[in-house]
Amino acid sequence: MSKARDNILARLRARNAEKPPVDLDRGFNSPDWNRQQRIELFCKAMRSVRTEVHRVTAADWPEQLAKLVKEKQLKNLLYAPAGPLAEKIESAWRAGEELPELVTREVDVDGWKEELFFDIDAAITSTRSAIAEVGAMILWPTPEEPRTFSLVPPVHIAVVEADKLHNTFADAIANENWQDGMPTNALLISGPSKSADIEQTLAYGVHGPVELIVLLIE
Amino acid sequence: MQQKAEFDQRVQEALNNPQLRSNFRIAMDGLMEKRSNAFPDKSFMEELRVLGSKIRANALAKQPELLEQLEANCTRNGIQVHWAETIEQANRIVLEIMERHNATRMIKGKSMVSEEMEMNHFLEAQGKSCIESDLGEYIIQLDHETPSHIIAPAIHKSKQEIAKLFKAKHPDIPYSEDIETMTRSARQVLRSKFYEAEIGLSGVNFAVAETGTLCLVENEGNGRMCTTVPPVHIAVTGIEKVLEKLSDVPPLLKLLTRSASGQHISTYFNMISSPRKPGERDGPKEVHLVLLDNQRSKIYEDDELFDSLRCIRCGACMNHCPVYTRIGGHAYGSLIPGPIGSCIEPQKFGLDKFGVLPTASTLCGACGEVCPVKIPLPKLLHRLRYEQVRDDHTGATNGQGSQRSGKEAMIWKLWSWAHANPAVYRSGTRLASLFRGAIPNKIGPWTRVRTAPKIAPKSLHQLAREEGFDHE
Amino acid sequence: MSLIQHYPDRPEKVYFFGTCLIDLLYPQAGLAGMRLIQREGVQVIFPQDQTCCGQPAWNSGYRNETRAVVLNQIRCFPKDYPIVVPSGSCAGMMRHHYPEVFKGKPEEALVNEFSQRVFELTEFLVHVLKIELKDLGEPVKVALHTACSARREMGVADEHEALLRQLGNVQLVEQARKAECCGFGGTFAVKHPDISAAMVADKAQAISDTGADQLVSGDCGCLMNITGHMEHQGIGPRNHHIKGQHIASFLWERTHATKS
Numbered sequence: 001m002s003k004a005r006d007n008i009l010a011r012l013r014a015r016n017a018e019k020p021p022v023d024l025d026r027g028f029n030s031p032d033w034n035r036q037q038r039i040e041l042f043c044k045a046m047r048s049v050r051t052e053v054h055r056v057t058a059a060d061w062p063e064q065l066a067k068l069v070k071e072k073q074l075k076n077l078l079y080a081p082a083g084p085l086a087e088k089i090e091s092a093w094r095a096g097e098e099l100p101e102l103v104t105r106e107v108d109v110d111g112w113k114e115e116l117f118f119d120i121d122a123a124i125t126s127t128r129s130a131i132a133e134v135g136a137m138i139l140w141p142t143p144e145e146p147r148t149f150s151l152v153p154p155v156h157i158a159v160v161e162a163d164k165l166h167n168t169f170a171d172a173i174a175n176e177n178w179q180d181g182m183p184t185n186a187l188l189i190s191g192p193s194k195s196a197d198i199e200q201t202l203a204y205g206v207h208g209p210v211e212l213i214v215l216l217i218e
Numbered sequence: 219m220q221q222k223a224e225f226d227q228r229v230q231e232a233l234n235n236p237q238l239r240s241n242f243r244i245a246m247d248g249l250m251e252k253r254s255n256a257f258p259d260k261s262f263m264e265e266l267r268v269l270g271s272k273i274r275a276n277a278l279a280k281q282p283e284l285l286e287q288l289e290a291n292c293t294r295n296g297i298q299v300h301w302a303e304t305i306e307q308a309n310r311i312v313l314e315i316m317e318r319h320n321a322t323r324m325i326k327g328k329s330m331v332s333e334e335m336e337m338n339h340f341l342e343a344q345g346k347s348c349i350e351s352d353l354g355e356y357i358i359q360l361d362h363e364t365p366s367h368i369i370a371p372a373i374h375k376s377k378q379e380i381a382k383l384f385k386a387k388h389p390d391i392p393y394s395e396d397i398e399t400m401t402r403s404a405r406q407v408l409r410s411k412f413y414e415a416e417i418g419l420s421g422v423n424f425a426v427a428e429t430g431t432l433c434l435v436e437n438e439g440n441g442r443m444c445t446t447v448p449p450v451h452i453a454v455t456g457i458e459k460v461l462e463k464l465s466d467v468p469p470l471l472k473l474l475t476r477s478a479s480g481q482h483i484s485t486y487f488n489m490i491s492s493p494r495k496p497g498e499r500d501g502p503k504e505v506h507l508v509l510l511d512n513q514r515s516k517i518y519e520d521d522e523l524f525d526s527l528r529c530i531r532c533g534a535c536m537n538h539c540p541v542y543t544r545i546g547g548h549a550y551g552s553l554i555p556g557p558i559g560s561c562i563e564p565q566k567f568g569l570d571k572f573g574v575l576p577t578a579s580t581l582c583g584a585c586g587e588v589c590p591v592k593i594p595l596p597k598l599l600h601r602l603r604y605e606q607v608r609d610d611h612t613g614a615t616n617g618q619g620s621q622r623s624g625k626e627a628m629i630w631k632l633w634s635w636a637h638a639n640p641a642v643y644r645s646g647t648r649l650a651s652l653f654r655g656a657i658p659n660k661i662g663p664w665t666r667v668r669t670a671p672k673i674a675p676k677s678l679h680q681l682a683r684e685e686g687f688d689h690e
Numbered sequence: 691m692s693l694i695q696h697y698p699d700r701p702e703k704v705y706f707f708g709t710c711l712i713d714l715l716y717p718q719a720g721l722a723g724m725r726l727i728q729r730e731g732v733q734v735i736f737p738q739d740q741t742c743c744g745q746p747a748w749n750s751g752y753r754n755e756t757r758a759v760v761l762n763q764i765r766c767f768p769k770d771y772p773i774v775v776p777s778g779s780c781a782g783m784m785r786h787h788y789p790e791v792f793k794g795k796p797e798e799a800l801v802n803e804f805s806q807r808v809f810e811l812t813e814f815l816v817h818v819l820k821i822e823l824k825d826l827g828e829p830v831k832v833a834l835h836t837a838c839s840a841r842r843e844m845g846v847a848d849e850h851e852a853l854l855r856q857l858g859n860v861q862l863v864e865q866a867r868k869a870e871c872c873g874f875g876g877t878f879a880v881k882h883p884d885i886s887a888a889m890v891a892d893k894a895q896a897i898s899d900t901g902a903d904q905l906v907s908g909d910c911g912c913l914m915n916i917t918g919h920m921e922h923q924g925i926g927p928r929n930h931h932i933k934g935q936h937i938a939s940f941l942w943e944r945t946h947a948t949k950s
Contacts, residue, residue, distance in 0.1 A: 002301075004301040004302055004303045004307055004511075005289075005301035007303055008285075008301055008303060008457065008509075008511045008515055009282050009285065009286070011511075011515035011516070011518070011519075012281050012282040012285075012457075012515050012518055013282050014519075015515075015518050015519045015524075020279070021276070021279055021280075022272055022275045022276035022279050023272070024272045024273065024275075024276040025272075026273075026463070026465055026466070028469075045482065049481075049485070107499070108499045108500070109499050109500035110449075110500075113413060113447075114413070117409060117410075117412075117413050118409075131483075133482075134482040134483035135482070135483070136483050136487070142498075143497045143498050143499055146498065146499040146500040146501070147442070147446045147500050147501055148446060148447065148500045151439060151442050151443065151446060152443075152447075168468065169467075169468040169471065169472075169483075170465060170468040170469070173464055173465055173467075173468065174465065178429070178464055179428055179429060179463065179464045179465070181429075182295075182429045182430075182431050182464075182489065182491035182492075183491065184490070184491060184492045184493070184494065184495055184498060184501055185446070185488070185489065185490055185491070185501060186431075186489040186491070187442075187486065187487065187488055187489070188483065188486065188487035189485065189486060190483050190484070190485055190486075191485050192485070193437070193438055193439035193485060193486075194437050194438065194485055195353045195354075195401060195437060195438045196370070196437075196479065197352070197353040197354035197357065197370060197371070197372055197373075198353070198354075198357075198372070198375075198377050198380055198397045198400060198401065199241075199244075199245070199376065199377050199397065200244075200245045200248045200249065200370065200373070201377075201397045203397050203398045203400075203401035203402075204398070205401070205402065205405065206353055206401055206404070206405055206437075206438040206439060206440065207351065207405060207408065207409075207412070207438050207439035207440040207442075207443050208438065208439020208442060208443075208485070208486070209439070226884070229882070229884055229885060230884060233884055233885070233888050247867075540870050540871045540873070540889055541882075541885055541889075544885055544888045544889060545885060577877075577878070577881050577882070578878075578882055578885070579875070579878070580838070580871045580873060580874065580875025580876075580878045580886075580889075581749060581838075581875060581878075582838035582842070582870075582871035582875070583838050583839070583841075583842035583843060584838070584842075584869070584870070584871065586842075587842055600748075600749065600751075603749065603750060603751035604751040604752075604753055605751070606751060607750070607751040607752065608751070608753070626750075627752075630747050630750065630752040630755045631755060633746070633747060633755065634747060634752070634754075634755035634756070634758050634759055635758075636741075637710075637741040637742045637744070637758075637759040637762065638741075638758035638759050638761070638762045639762070640738070640739035640740070640741060640762065640766075643741040643742075644738070647713060647714055650714060651714075662880070662883075663880070663883030663884075663887075664879065664880070664883065664918075665922070666883065666887065667887040667890065667891065667919055667922055667923070668890070668914075668915065668918030668919045668921070668922045669918045669921040669922045670918075671715050671914050671918065672715065673714055673715060674714065674715060674716070674717045674718070676717060677713050677714060677717055678708040678712055678713040678717035678720040678721065678736070679708075679713060679736075679738055680717075681717050681718075681720070681721050682706075682708070682720070682721070682724065682736035682738075683738070685721065685724075687706065687724050687728075687734050687735065687736040688735075688736055688737075688738050689735070690703065690733070690735055
């Protein structure tokens with residue numbers, strides 16, 4: 001189809017010769033928010049789209065997590081044994097009782113797709129950073145925490161560090177130099193899956209997680 | 219004038235359908251309110267719109283270079299890039315990918331370009347199954363319909379109509395008119411489809427040349443499913459969707475979600491830059507990008523109409539259009555309805571086919587006022603009205619001059635003569651005032667719902683003379 | 691319009707462009723507009739050779755036919771006086787579209803100079819004459835319909851309202867979806883009568899629902915459409931259709947002491 005390519009580009013170029021460049025000033029101003037303001041904004045925005053946000057500490061989050069999953073009567077919890085949260089989750093589970101079964105499959109998802117789709121109740125992942133302004137978490141899924149963890153199980157639990165809150169999406173891209181190298185998949189997630197396709201009425205839990213639970217480490 | 223008659227027929231049907239009228243009125247009122255609430259600060263909104271329009275205009279100005287850069291970066295990242303001048307070529311590319319994988323099942327995320335390609339129709343004729351997974355698209359696919367709105371495809375249907383449709387198509391699922399319940403049943407049905415599909419198809423909201431990244435905006439998670447779960451992902455997009463830099467994305471995303479549905483951000487913003495890399499445990503092993511022209515490069519030729527390519531498909535122009543609100547999307551007879559559709563579709567498919575659309579506007583300006591990238595929609599509709607009646611055969615627009623009728627042209631020539639010659643005009647108004655009693659009180663369709671205008675006994679010209687306003 | 695309009699100082703003389711619709715159907719509105727300006731001590735000149743702004747042909751795509759008509763208007767207003775127009779729609783045509791009509795043509799500079807002198811009546815009263823009105827009328831409930839061109843092209847919706855709010859006995863009521871088009875749209879009402887009918891029906895109902903005694907508009911096209919529909923359908927309180935008036939007539943009537 002290189003003929004199509006050449007034809008398209010030739011047509012565009014024939015026209016483009018006369019097109020003056022656009023005077024585009026991309027300079028942006030980041031809001032002047034402090035850490036506390038970022039936290040408040042993030043929580044408010046996320047809660048406004050039915051995300052369950054729990055404000056926790058670096059020390060007590062595994063305990064809080066254990067309590068939460070127990071209350072929700074989850075059957076199992078998918079986690080990444082080689083991921084950044086593993087050590088603390090495992091020790092909390094060792095200490096706790098009657099907790100959901102911790103599930104881990106350190107092989108390609110293709111090999112256990114059926115189980116992932118139909119048997120897993122919840123998954124927990126870390127996050128790369130987050131955005132205060134609009135209330136969104138940034139995930140760059142890794143081999144340890146693949147993309148489907150935050151997508152397929154009906155409940156997604158995410159751990160967000162307040163220290164990694166950016167003011168805006170533009171700040172996140174600039175501060176983390178995304179243009180220098182993008183991952184296979186970068187994601188912003190702001191709430192549980194939803195649709196307003198029927199009568200413009202919001203219904204939660206369409207194809208992605210029905211519930212999104214955020215543990216915000218302050 | 220067959221297209222006009224067919225358009226009028228569809229308009230009649232829509233206007234006489236109270237359910238449809240009410241569905242659209244309620245939905246559009248809601249969408250307008252949501253957008254308005256999402257922009258509480260008007261000067262912030264204005265600044266953002268200016269930035270958005272410049273980002274898009276810049277990308278269009280550099281389009282050929284950016285497309286090459288996009289191709290080079292995608293290729294370097296492992297995404298296979300294909301170019302298609304026509305929808306036939308694009309469909310052929312998709313089919314070849316499917317055949318190479320011996321694939322028969324495709325699961326689709328929402329993509330207006332795939333609708334433009336009539337991909338489902340094409341692939342089904344080749345024995346492939348294509349399932350729409352966006353809830354709205356899924357609903358209209360069940361009913362063999364086309365979208366009536368670009369972001370809310372099933373907005374013309376009430377929940378009762380959808381409940382009946384679900385019952386007819388899935389007799390085993392208990393009947394319910396509860397929206398959450400219906401949404402969950404669709405989830406159940408589609409879960410196995412995601413699981414089984416060999417090919418996932420998606421559209422693209424923005425394609426970033428700088429990094430070779432495809433961006434997708436969505437709320438449901440079906441877009442992520444289609445681009446993550448099947449072993450092969452095919453993204454189809456119009457060539458105009460390319461952006462220069464990654465930093466161009468945040469302002470446009472802000473504008474898009476707020477303008478479309480009043481959301482500060484969508485549930486998911488999915489940025490794809492490569493297929494699964496060694497060591498990664500999920501994601502498609504192949505990612506293909508199909509760049510479709512289909513007349514876009516022709517629209518690109520015109521200095522003024524070219525602005526319509528800035529569109530980021532938010533739907534705000536239709537949400538705010540009083541005509542769209544009354545007649546709904548299907549009456550337009552084009553894939554994209556509303557003001558932006560009336561701009562783009564006649565340019566793509568010819569004024570001979572869609573010339574009626576630019577006239578189906580009061581030029582009230584509501585669309586131009588809300589467009590997040592400041593497309594001067596009324597001005598472009600106006601320009602197309604000119605294109606379709608001009609007879610000098612010098613413009614590039616498809617179907618130029620096709621709506622010109624000798625009778626109408628003669629009327630305007632006469633009108634122009636009378637209004638360019640004051641003596642003729644004054645005699646005319648004098649006669650009209652004199653014989654105002656003879657003016658019929660039924661004048662065409664105007665008086666079907668209105669009384670006839672009443673000509674005054676004395677014209678303003680005469681009154682001005684009588685009061686001495688006629689001279690210095 | 692996002693551009694800030696610069697207004698001249700109070701002139702000694704102005705031109706008045708009456709518009710063809712007012713000329714034939716609502717001449718009293720034109721007269722009232724001229725009297726309002728004259729009362730402020732400004733001489734008003736109504737050149738007798740004026741006809742129509744050219745908008746009907748322009749909006750129908752007949753650009754050459756438009757030019758001939760526009761040139762006639764330009765010839766009518768040769769001196770550098772402001773040109774006041776009692777219609778957002780015609781003023782919008784003359785200020786914003788005339789330069790487009792002649793873009794790249796030899797007359798371009800002449801036309802641009804002309805366009806900068808065009809003012810819609812209410813903006814002229816408010817910003818140039820800084821008019822102060824004293825209400826002499828009985829209490830009345832009024833709904834205002836601002837034409838889309840007045841609102842979006844000329845940006846004078848606030849000026850319409852500001853003038854009505856100066857009148858002490860006028861209670862301004864607001865109809866639902868007040869910024870929505872009434873469905874007139876010039877030739878639109880002829881080419882797409884059914885859609886136009888649906889739009890005007892909704893507009894008339896919304897106005898009627900306010901309980902207004904009267905409808906005021908700065909544009910006679912909208913007025914003809916909405917009141918024509920109300921009259922035809924008997925829409926209004928107690929099945930009396932609501933009286934419609936051009937804003938100039940309304941302002942003049944309420945502030946003018948009748949000699950008795």
